[in-house]
Amino acid sequence: MTGPPRIRIDLASGAPVVRQIADQLRVLLVEGALKPGTALPSVRRVAIDLGVHFNTVAEAYRQLAEEGWLDLKHGRAAMVVERAMPAAANHKVADFRQRLRQLISQMRAAGLPMEKIVDELLAQAGRKK
């Protein structure tokens, strides 16, 4: 990745903006683009640049803090913290499997062949190694 990491929201997507921000930040955190010890831009700055309400960004930061990704302290920038990977609970795995099946179905319905989907999944898995 070149330059600072970016997040993009799409108002036409139907997904709530809070979820879009949280999801994209989570991707950056999981992929290591935002490393432990990194300070995130302030809620005010991100909200102004995205043209959304302060509370929307604050809520996304709060969600990530609850998941253990961020440390939020009043009067200080949100910090990325070292997060121990929890053992995946059975119901989480089942939920993930269900969502993956739905996603694959959507992609196939959109015309993507199964081989291409497998390639994409392998490419994503390769990025994590």
Added chain:
Amino acid sequence: MTNEMAARAVVGGAQIFAGAMILAGAFLAPRNKLFGVRIPAGFRSSAEGRRAVAAFRTIIAIPWVLGLAAILFGPSAQFRLIIVLAPVATVIAAVAGYATQHRRLKTFALPRVQTREVELTLEPDRLPWFMWLWPGPLVMLAGAARYLSSNWDRIPEQFPLHWGIDGQPNRWGVRSFDAVYGPLILCTEIVVWQLVLALASWFGARRSPLRRPVAAVLIAIAYSMACAFGQVSLHPLIGIPPAMLFAPIAIIAPAVIYLLRKTREPRDSPEPTADECWKRGILYYNRNDAALMVETREGAGVTINFGNPWSWAIAGLLAVNVAALFLFPALRTL
């Protein structure tokens, strides 16, 4: 040249300048906008685009030319009325023409930009160097006040406070606290307001290439105002060379040119302001946008997001400036 001829020439020149600036407004806007509407590339040179600009010009040209003729050749007895009506009629025509074309062009508007992107830069949001020049105007005003105070006895009992368009004094003040210091106090309030606007335009606006030149213009205005009011205040004591009257303009001009050049530069992403939040394409009101200042859709610069609670603080400061005119009776003559 008689005083009346000189006055007609000055006001006529101002009418020509004001009309030319209004006509040029459509070309000072970013290339992807016309009358506050986001347009596709090439729309300006299309038949519809040319028709909209021509209709706007025609609406303005009528009061502009008639006003100019009245200023230059109208009856002397009605001259005072004419110099008020001519620019007012031109401005009313401009606002009406703008609103009409804004409504018409909406049918050609590009779909609303639905994606917004932000760089998670960890660089601190530092003020540009020229913002640290902010104490300058206040120092200039304090210096003028200090000079007046130490030379109080030399100030004439009566001195000019206002000059007519023929350059002759037409209102006078007496040596009193409000007449001597009033202009400096009023200017201090205006300068503080400009500095607050400059800070708001930096910290309350999106990180765009326009942020820097807008702040530069606001700082330049503060210097320009301090220069102009300082001259007025010191006039009873020291003769101001006529050339110095152009100093305030000389201070602002480079910053405005910088802003205009930046405005016309093509940019990647437009500001994420929703069309429905623009009232008549001019006023922006969006309670869900954290920005206090947003880029204008027409012309160069920024405007206030009236949906942001802090916009009331800025409006309140402006109200204080207006109230000062009533606190210092001598200022009403300015």
